[in-house]
Amino acid sequence: MNPSTWITFLIVIIFPYSHGYLNLYLNLREVQRLLGLEAELYYVRDGSVNQYALNFVVPVPSKIDSLQFTWENLAGYPLPYSIDVTANSAALYPPQLNISATGNVPRSSQIFSISLPCTGLAAAEVMITININISVSHNNLTSLVLKRRKICTKLEKVPSSRVLIDSMPSYSKSTNIFYFAVGTAAVMIIILALFVILFYVRNKKDKRTVEYNNRPTSSFLTTMPRNTVSSTYNESCRSVPSYSLLDERSKDLQERIAELTVQRCRVRLSSVVMEGTFGRVYLGSYTTENAKEETVIIKTVSDHASQVQISLLLQEGMSMYSLNHKNVLSILRVSIEDHTAPFLLFPYKNTKNLKMFLQKCKLSPEGVSHTLTTQEVVDMALQVIHGIQYLHKKHLLHKDLATRNCVVDDKLKIQIADNALSRDLFPSDYHCLGDNENRPVKWLAIESLLHKTFSTNSDIWAFGVLLWELTTLAQQPYIEIDPFEMAAYLKDGYRLAQPINCPDELFAVMAYCWAMSADERPTLTQLQVCLQEFYTQLTRYV
Missing domain, CATH: 3.30.200.20 (Phosphorylase Kinase; domain 1)
Known part of the structure; x- marks a missing residue:
């Protein structure tokens, strides 16, 4: 059984004996960091001990050198604890807690961590045992044993600074820290001076570049070959020169x-x-x-x-x-x-932009170019779900899911596209809220709007808006709401109204996507099941 299947199994199965005295778990960020899953893993939840989770040995990749646990005292009285971490291997330095080894469990949700730095002296899989003892009462001691398998790799050259610091006697560490701080400050001053010099040189270079670019040049469109390329194009083609991106990190x-x-x-x-x-x-x-x-x-x-x-x-x-x-x-x-x-x-397979296609479906003096049935709308929505499921399986978030970023062909087959040029081609769909960044404000989930955080759940919120676009033939969502008021509007519980002629079953799916809490929104699988059942019902009457 792979780790993903194990974690899904562990999250669901918990022992039923609840005492309501403690929570101990890995939060969403930690599970994502260790296992790449959007979930929380509880070892103790409201006093119920998840023995299956305790028995699961969590692998720790070599690039991760610390563990984080979240815990909270629910008992209403002090819960003394003691923690002992053991790992015997030349490949790993002794694990270090960022809290004392003994004390009382905090009464509010807090995170403690354990550092696991590899020495680089050997390659090994180090078994780490974490013993947590919690005194619930005078005669009741809860012992929790958690195991981790830390992957360490051997380095060609072990950093000498690490070895020296760890081998120094305690009385000399503070002196070395002082000298280290002074040295660091001096280096920072030198770097700052170099940065100023480089900025000055770069500024002069940019001015020369602007002068050069302002000289009359022919448009790149006029230099393109207009005729069909023959089979001997390789002889006449220039070699492709290197191209420097603005973002050098990419x-x-x-x-x-x-x-x-x-x-x-x-x-x-x-x-x-x-x-x-x-x-x-x-x-x-x-x-x-x-x-x-x-x-x-x-x-x-x-x-x-x-x-x-x-x-x-x-x-x-x-x-x-x-x-x-x-x-x-x-x-x-x-x-x-x-x-x-x-x-x-x-x-290109005779496709067109989905938003523009929907807008042409509206009534016009010439009549209706195409009338979408509810069955066709649901089928198009299911295709979008299939595309998003594929992206999420590839660990990709779209972050800008909307009809403007989809294409459709003559047979109403949908493809999800990227959002390149969308801000320029559909300027009314993007707004700047004073942060010098154009964002699709009226498609964003509440957490993306407030904190710029994105997840699979924020894509699901945007899918709800896209479904609303399909049923309204690409009307502008929240057209009467000022972009600067969107966050307050959503926090007060307001959402898009049910479109005219939109079945209750379809609007219920949209509303389900717009739950305030990200965890309360449906998964793509749940959405697929709901829409597939509704689609099946529609086909029975056709």
Whole structure:
């Protein structure tokens, strides 16, 4: 049984004998850090001891050098404790508690930690035993034994500073700390001075760059080959130069781009599909290695776009890199050359933006271009759920799920896309709340709006808004609410109203997604079951 299955099993099964004197558990962040799961793991809950959880040996990866536990005294009177941590191995330094080894369990929820630094002298799996004894009464002692398996790797060179500090006698540590602090301050002063000098040099360089860029140049669109590329394109194509991202830390992103890069001469633009202030979406084609021409959607920016906008296009456009699912639109190729805007190529199968498609379904002087039935709406919602489930299994959060970031074909097949250029192409859907960041305020979960925290549950909130968009043919949510008042509006319990002609069953699913507490929102599996059952009921009457 793998760790994920074990933890799911351990969270559910708890011994029924409750005394209500103690909580001891791993919080959401700790379980996510150790096991990559969105859950809490209780060893003792309201006095009930989870023996299954105690018997489970939790693996601790080499990159994690500390453990965290959350506990709380529920008894209403002092609960004395003693903690002993043992680990005998040359691969691990003696574990250290950040609290005293004996004392009383705190009466409010608090976190204590145990440091587990590896020595780097040997590679080993070190078994760590944590003994926690809690005196419930004079004749009642609760003993909890928790085990961890710490992975340590051998380093080619062990940091000498660590060995020296740990081997020093206690009376000399304070003196060395003083000298260390003085030395650190001196280094910081030197670094600050270097930073000022570098800033001055960089500023002068930027001024020269601006002067150079302001010289008359031809648009990157006018330098593109207009004719169909022949099978001998390799002979005429220039080699692709390196491209420096604004975010130098994004080394992984640069490696991904390198894998997908094609020469610019293999790409041909046909017509503009969408256009914003600086963003453009084209219909075009590119020639494959087999000299076969393939129709694609091309995302790019205009020649006056800033480096920040170019960097955002690449980062957000590459977020769906190497994904393979029928309900996810993954990037196909990238074309980058010096002094031109990057091209991001996506597969095209007669698809169109979902929001624009829904808006065209509304009544117009020419009539109705397409009438969506409730059955079709539910089927489209189920496809979105399948796509989000796939993303979450790949440990990816979308963070901007909406109809504007989906595409649909003539058979109403949905694909979830990235949010590259969305802020520019759909400016009315994004707002800045004084933090210099455009966000989809009216699609955000309450915790994302207040604290900028995102999780699978925040994606589920956004799915509820997307479902509301499907039933209203892409009306603007909360159109009467000022963006600055959204947080207060949601905290007071207000939500989107039930759309006209929206079945109660469908609106109940939306409302379920907008629970104030993230933990009370449904899982994607629960949403899938509810919508699938409703879809089955609808098909019986067709």
